[in-house]
Amino acid sequence: MTEQYVxxxxxxxxxxxxxxxxxxxxxxxxxxxxGIRVPDGFCVTTDAFRRIMAQAPSIxxxxxxxxxxxxxxxxxxxxxxxxxxxxxxGIAVPDGxxxxxxxxxxxxxxxxxxxxxxxATAEDLPTASFAGQQxxxxxxxxxxxxxxxxxxxxxSLFTERAVTYRRRNxxxxxxxxxxxxxxxxxxxxxxxxxxxADPVTGNRTIATVDAGFGLGEALVxxxxxxxxxxxxxxxxxxxxxxxxxxxxxxLATGGTQEVTVDAQRQEQPALTDAQAVRLVRLGRRIEAHFxxxxxxxxxxxxxxxxxxxSRPITTLFPVPEAGDQDNHVYVSVGHQxxxxxxMKPLGFxxxxxxxxxxxHEAGGRLFVDVTRRxxxxxxxxxxxxxxxxxxxxxRDALETVLDRxxxxxxxxxxxxxxxxxxxAPAPVETxxxxxxxxxxxxxxxxAALERDxxxxxxxxxxxxxxxxxxxxxxxxxxxxSMQVIMAGMEATWWLNDKLEEWLGEKxxxxxxxxxxxxxxxxxxxxxxLDVADVIRPNPEVxxxxxxxxxxxxxxxxxxxxxxxxxxxxxxxxxxxLDRYGMRCVGEIDITRPRxxxxxxxxxxxxxxxxxxxxxxxxxRRFEQGRQKAQKKEQDVLxxxxxxxxxxxxxxxxxxxxxxxxxxxxxREYPKYGIIGRxxxxxxxxxxxxxxxxxxxxxxxxxxxxxxxxQELHDVVRSNQxxxxxxxxxxxxxxxxxxxxxxxxxxxxxxxxxxxYRRDDVPDGALTGLAVSSGTVxxxxxxxxxxxxxxxxxxxxxxxxxxxxxxxxxxxGIAGLVTExxxxxxxxxxIAREYGLPAVVxxxxxxxxxxxxxxxRVHGTDxxxxxxx
Numbered sequence: 001m002t003e004q005y006v007x008x009x010x011x012x013x014x015x016x017x018x019x020x021x022x023x024x025x026x027x028x029x030x031x032x033x034x035g036i037r038v039p040d041g042f043c044v045t046t047d048a049f050r051r052i053m054a055q056a057p058s059i060x061x062x063x064x065x066x067x068x069x070x071x072x073x074x075x076x077x078x079x080x081x082x083x084x085x086x087x088x089x090g091i092a093v094p095d096g097x098x099x100x101x102x103x104x105x106x107x108x109x110x111x112x113x114x115x116x117x118x119x120a121t122a123e124d125l126p127t128a129s130f131a132g133q134q135x136x137x138x139x140x141x142x143x144x145x146x147x148x149x150x151x152x153x154x155x156s157l158f159t160e161r162a163v164t165y166r167r168r169n170x171x172x173x174x175x176x177x178x179x180x181x182x183x184x185x186x187x188x189x190x191x192x193x194x195x196x197a198d199p200v201t202g203n204r205t206i207a208t209v210d211a212g213f214g215l216g217e218a219l220v221x222x223x224x225x226x227x228x229x230x231x232x233x234x235x236x237x238x239x240x241x242x243x244x245x246x247x248x249x250x251l252a253t254g255g256t257q258e259v260t261v262d263a264q265r266q267e268q269p270a271l272t273d274a275q276a277v278r279l280v281r282l283g284r285r286i287e288a289h290f291x292x293x294x295x296x297x298x299x300x301x302x303x304x305x306x307x308x309x310s311r312p313i314t315t316l317f318p319v320p321e322a323g324d325q326d327n328h329v330y331v332s333v334g335h336q337x338x339x340x341x342x343m344k345p346l347g348f349x350x351x352x353x354x355x356x357x358x359x360h361e362a363g364g365r366l367f368v369d370v371t372r373r374x375x376x377x378x379x380x381x382x383x384x385x386x387x388x389x390x391x392x393x394x395r396d397a398l399e400t401v402l403d404r405x406x407x408x409x410x411x412x413x414x415x416x417x418x419x420x421x422x423x424a425p426a427p428v429e430t431x432x433x434x435x436x437x438x439x440x441x442x443x444x445x446x447a448a449l450e451r452d453x454x455x456x457x458x459x460x461x462x463x464x465x466x467x468x469x470x471x472x473x474x475x476x477x478x479x480x481s482m483q484v485i486m487a488g489m490e491a492t493w494w495l496n497d498k499l500e501e502w503l504g505e506k507x508x509x510x511x512x513x514x515x516x517x518x519x520x521x522x523x524x525x526x527x528x529l530d531v532a533d534v535i536r537p538n539p540e541v542x543x544x545x546x547x548x549x550x551x552x553x554x555x556x557x558x559x560x561x562x563x564x565x566x567x568x569x570x571x572x573x574x575x576x577l578d579r580y581g582m583r584c585v586g587e588i589d590i591t592r593p594r595x596x597x598x599x600x601x602x603x604x605x606x607x608x609x610x611x612x613x614x615x616x617x618x619x620r621r622f623e624q625g626r627q628k629a630q631k632k633e634q635d636v637l638x639x640x641x642x643x644x645x646x647x648x649x650x651x652x653x654x655x656x657x658x659x660x661x662x663x664x665x666x667r668e669y670p671k672y673g674i675i676g677r678x679x680x681x682x683x684x685x686x687x688x689x690x691x692x693x694x695x696x697x698x699x700x701x702x703x704x705x706x707x708x709x710q711e712l713h714d715v716v717r718s719n720q721x722x723x724x725x726x727x728x729x730x731x732x733x734x735x736x737x738x739x740x741x742x743x744x745x746x747x748x749x750x751x752x753x754x755x756y757r758r759d760d761v762p763d764g765a766l767t768g769l770a771v772s773s774g775t776v777x778x779x780x781x782x783x784x785x786x787x788x789x790x791x792x793x794x795x796x797x798x799x800x801x802x803x804x805x806x807x808x809x810x811x812g813i814a815g816l817v818t819e820x821x822x823x824x825x826x827x828x829x830i831a832r833e834y835g836l837p838a839v840v841x842x843x844x845x846x847x848x849x850x851x852x853x854x855x856r857v858h859g860t861d862x863x864x865x866x867x868x
Contacts, residue, residue, distance in 0.1 A: 003047040005100040009183070012043060014290075019045050021119030021179035026290075026310050033289050036282060037306050041114070041183030042104045046121060048097050049154055049178045055091045059084055063173050071167040074160070081163045085155040093147055101150065102143050104182070113139045113185040113250065115308070116149040118156050122166065122176045135159070138215065139185055139250040146182060153180045186306050187250055188299035190270040191216040192226055195313060196283045197293035197749060202316050202742075204293060204749035207231045207280040211270035213261055214247030216297055216308075227269050229276040236273045243267050271300070279305055286310050293749075317739050319749045320360035320367055327407050328747035329374055330367035331387070331394060333359060335743050335820050338803040338827060339586045340365070342736035345729055347589030349708035350681065354472045354674070364736035367745060374402060375411040389493070390822035392769060393841055397744035397754035407746070428483040430659045435518050435666045438481055442673040445475050449677060453684050457691070461684055462713045472677055481670060488663035489824055491656045498656075502649055503639055506860050510773040510832045511632040512657055515625030519665035520672045521826060522833040524580050525807040528602070529618035532609035534572040538565030542610060549603050557599060573599065573606075582679035583805045585786050590682050591705035595805075601787045605808045612793045612812050621811065625835060633657050667829060671804060688716060697721055706730055753843070761863045766842050766849070769821065770862030771828035774837035776815040777867070782851040783809075796857055798849050802827035810834050815857040817864055819845045831859075839864055 004019070012020050012028030020028065020043040031038040053059055062084050069076045093101075102110075117136045135156035137149040156162065157178040166173060192211040197204045210226035225242040243266045248256050271279070279298060282305055287294050293316055297309040322328050333351075334340040342364025343351070351366060352359050359366040373379040380402075388395035402408055428434065449468060456464040475481075492509045499508040515522075535541050540563045548556040557573060560566035581596030595601055609617075636657075640650040689701035697719050698704065704712050706729035707721075715721045742751030756767045781795045789809055791797070796815040799806070804826045810816070816831050821840025831838035837859030845864075849855060854867040 003051070004045055005048045005051075005097050006042055006104045007045055008042045008104075009038065009040070009181070017121055018177075019043075019047070019179070020181075021046065021121050021177070022311070023117060023119035023309060024179050024181050025119075027181060027183075027308075029289065030286065030307055030310055033285055035285060037304060039115075039183045039186055039306055039308060040108055041181060042108065043119065044101060044150055044180040044182065046177035046179050048100075048180075051094065051097060052088065052091055052151075052154055055094075056087050059087055062087075066163060066173055069167075071164060074164075077163050077167075078160045081158045081160050084158040088155040088158070089151050091151070093151065098147060101147060101182075105143050105146060108182075108184060110143060111141065113141050113187075114146055115181075115183045115185055116140050116146060116153060117181040117183065118153040119179040119181045120157055120162075120176055121179070122171050138217065138256050150180045150182070154178050183308070185250060186299040186301050186308070188215065188301045188306075189213070191297075191299040192270070194279055194283045194296040194298055195293070196280075196287040196296070197313060197316055198230070199295075199313060199315065202749045202751045203746075204319070205232050206237070207283055209271065209276050209279060211276075212244050212247065213265070213270055214249050214259070215256060216299070217248040217256065227271065229271065229273070231277055231280040234277050234281070236276055239269070239273070239276075241267060241269050244270065275300065275303075282307070314735065315739070316749060317742060317745065317751055318362040319745065319747060320362040320369075322360075322369075322747055326747070327371065327409070328369050329371045329398065329401055329408060330360065330362075330745045330747075331370050331398075332741055332743050332745070333366040333368060334741055335391060335394065336822070336825070337588050338801045338820060338825050339588050340741050340801055340820055341586050341589075342733060342739070343586075343589040344591040344705040344733055345708045346685075346705045346712065347591045349710070350590045350678070351588055353469050353709055354476075356473060356477060362745070363739050363741060364733060365741045370398070371408060372411070374398065374408045377410075390824060391743070391841055392756060393754035393843075394743045395754070396757065397742075397752040400752055400754065401744065401746060428480070428487050430487075430655070430662050432517070432662050434480065434484060435663065438478070438484060438666065439518070439669060441478070442475060442669065442676075445471065446673065446676045446680065449680050453680060456684065457688065459713075459717050461688060462716065465681060465684070465709075468677075468681070472674070475673065476670060481666075484663050484666050485670070487659055488665075488667055491659040492664065494656050495653065495660065498649075498653065499636060502643060503636070507770065507773040508632070508636060509660060511835070512629055512636070513660055513664050513832050514629040514632075514835050515622050516629075516661050516665040516833060519668050519829075519833055521668040521804040521807045522665075522810075522830050524583070524804070525809075525811045525830070525834070526618040526622060527576055527580070528605060528808040529609050529613055529621070529811055531572045531576050532606055532613060533615050533617075535565075535569045535606060536610045536615065538563070538569060540564050541566055541569045542607070545603050545607055548600060549607060552600050554598060554600055556603075573602070576602075582675050585803065585805045587675050587678070587803055587805055590678050590685075591702075594679055594682075596679070602808070604787060604789050605812075608789065608791050608809075608812055612791070617811075621834070625833070628835065629661070664829075665833075667824065668804065668826065671826070675804075685712070688712075692716070692719075692721075695719060699723070706733070758862075760861070762865065765858075765863040765865050766845060767863050768817070768839035768842035768845075769823065770858070770860055771821065771823055771840050772816070772831035772836055772838035773860045774815075774835070775856065775858050775860065776837045777854065777856040778814045780817075780849050780851065780853045780855045781813075782846050782849060784846065796855060798845055798851075798855075800846055802830075804830075810836060815859065816840075817842055817845050817849065817855075817857060819843065 009028050010031050012024055014025045014029040017025045024043040027038055030036050062080050066080050115138050135153055140146050140149050190211055190213055195208045198206040198208055209229040212226045227242055228240045229236050230238040244261055245266055247259055247261050249259050250256055283296055293313045294310045295313045299306045299308060320330055348361050348366055357368055359368055373383045384395050495509040496507055499505050544563055557570050560570040577596050582594050584592050584594045586592045637650045637654060640646050640653055686701055689704045692698040693701050703726050706726045743754060744752040761767050778794045778796045780798045781791055782798045783789050786806060791812050794814045797813045798817045801818055801820040807830050810830055816836050816838035818827055818840045819842055821827050828840055837857045839857055839859060839862050856865040856867060
């Protein structure tokens with residue numbers, strides 16, 4: 001194929017990223033939209049860049065070195081990238097290439113002023129904008145200067161920031177090439193940026209215009225604060241006019257300079273309202289063309305807008321597809337399930353298949369549409385009450401949306417006849433045998449699943465799984481199970497309300513639930529202490545496990561038997577995995593590696609337990625908790641009897657204490673059952689994936705994680721897969737990891753966070769939800785990956801969220817702080833079970849609290865103080 005060094009912008013479009021880079025492709029696409037004016041120009045293509053790179057073979061060696069450098073080793077990246085840039089800038093542009101560029105300049109005006117702009121092939125993409133990663137040069141005049149600045153643009157592919165950005169986004173340096181856009185300069189009266197969605201709230205109906213005088217560099221560089229116009233439905237709904245003391249203007253001889261704006265102009269708006277509305281209309285055309293919200297750079301000259309760049313806004317959280325134009329309000333499932341990370345397609349589609357309510361995916365997360373329940377006054381009150389008990393921030397966010405006139409429609413209440421939706425189930429007798437029976441039912445159901453799935457393969461496996469999902473939902477919605485869960489929670493709420501009213505004591509139930517029986521999640525944490533007891537007396541085993549902690553060798557269990565005391569250690573770990581190995585961090589996503597699949601995850605926790613505890617700690621911890629609860633019960637009852645009408649109050653409290661201790665532990669069991677079933681499904685699907693790999697249908701078995709359940713079913717039936725779809729899903733998943741899911745999301749795209757609205761928290765303290773009583777002071781350990789835990793006695797765990805898999809860490813800490821959580825989520829339940837002061841739902845806790853800082857956790861009142 002003949003190399004093509006130069007291509008006019010009007011000849012390019014979005015399909016030609018490989019030839020003209022992201023910016024060039026977008027500008028070509030923009031120039032084809034009716035009514036959109038783009039300054040004339042041309043692209044120096046990636047063919048030219050490849051030719052330049054071929055002139056210096058030494059660059060390849062340095063790229064090899066760069067690919068091996070740690071992304072955090074800034075000094076090594078700085079040195080290698082500077083060497084590559086110097087080499088590229090030192091290469092003379094070959095005659096044929098220089099002639100092609102000079103001819104293009106002659107066509108467009110040889111002595112005109114140009115903007116020379118980098119346009120990399122990994123730039124302005126839907127999943128990674130690369131904004132500001134490469135270079136732009138303004139007001140470049142004459143062929144010699146243009147050629148010199150084109151060389152600089154090629155070299156800017158290897159600035160330190162661009163190299164680091166690619167490493168962090170998993171992009172190979174060798175796969176990225178640099179084109180250069182050469183465009184006629186616009187000398188504007190005003191310029192700036194238009195976001196076709198509000199970049200702060202995400203609201204797609206509000207466009208934001210930032211505007212300043214002169215060239216846009218003054219805004220981009222932070223030299224001035226821009227005027228800001230917010231536009232909705234062809235109307236400016238808010239404006240902020242700033243004092244614009246400085247501007248950047250072009251020099252007649254080339255280049256730019258910073259100038260002072262005349263005093264009388266500084267506070268004048270850079271745009272009129274009518275111009276801002278006209279600009280947003282152009283932006284909506286551009287948005288419709290590219291099919292997603294855009295970040296658009298614009299210039300205003302002679303009352304005409306020129307568009308000089310448009311890229312996708314990659315920081316917006318996607319909106320679930322509703323299939324209609326109605327308003328919708330969505331609540332995050334991840335915030336209820338303690339897993340706000342993105343899920344892979346097989347993960348979220350399996351959760352959708354087995355969930356009791358319809359769930360909608362966006363950004364790799366799941367949401368429930370609560371619009372209809374909010375629209376009816378009867379169901380609204382119940383929904384807000386349940387949400388408020390779980391997470392006050394969700395309730396506040398929903399109330400914020402309800403306060404907006406007309407966003408949520410008002411529907412009449414349902415006609416009477418039958419109990420209202422969400423009403424309390426019939427009461428259940430306080431009998432421990434009921435819990436024993438429910439656990440046995442769950443165990444038998446999973447045993448039957450394991451037995452019956454063994455012989456199923458191919459399409460028959462998927463038919464079997466669809467029937468298994470019905471059984472899954474039947475077990476999950478067992479009326480008796482729901483009654484027991486509600487009985488435990490309602491007794492907790494009753495005790496907290498009544499004991500505060502009668503005795504003035506907050507959260508008394510926290511102590512009364514210590515060491516409650518039948519709590520599978522707290523048992524899981526204590527059982528790992530017993531594993532440590534087996535390992536501790538064997539120095540050779542301990543030393544070996546310290547090595548495994550660093551090597552990550554997943555075959556270590558096979559090697560243990562060769563060491564003194566190793567057989568007992570292996571048996572103890574394997575017995576633990578037999579009971580709990582289906583668990584892992586983010587376990588609602590079936591694609592996450594389970595402890596049985598990656599047992600090294602447990603090694604740091606086992607070693608912490610070996611170091612921080614004495615033999616027999618598990619039994620001692622449980623018994624101490626049980627005695628504390630018993631003592632608390634006696635204390636509460638004796639104080640109640642001393643009150644007026646005390647015997648009645650004590651009898652009622654005793655009845656509720658018995659209910660809490662009988663039923664509250666079971667709250668954790670249904671999730672254990674779900675995850676047990678998930679592991680059986682996963683093993684069967686991975687066996688199917690291995691068959692597809694052997695048949696050369698899939699490249700690797702984990703590729704099935706990037707297909708939905710239905711898509712995988714189709715692949716198994718047809719023995720054909722769309723490799724491009726899998727690659728696209730991998731890219732999307734990587735981009736979703738950078739997004740923070742909102743607790744509440746509207747169909748306008750607005751992320752509504754909610755607030756606590758409290759005035760009883762000291763200045764400077766971080767506010768959250770009190771879920772486990774007590775106050776503790778200690779060293780904060782900010783841990784985002786359980787496998788990297790390194791805890792000492794007395795440490796306070798600070799993390800984004802804790803699902804049941806984090807429970808083994810709870811035995812060794814003194815307190816807990818999380819960004820996500822509610823009163824009855826797993827972290828809160830286990831914190832109470834272990835007697836750990838805990839505050840959850842603390843916005844941005846892992847960023848506001850530094851690892852190693854001393855903090856004080858007020859678990860009774862719900863706030864954290866950062867200590868000097």
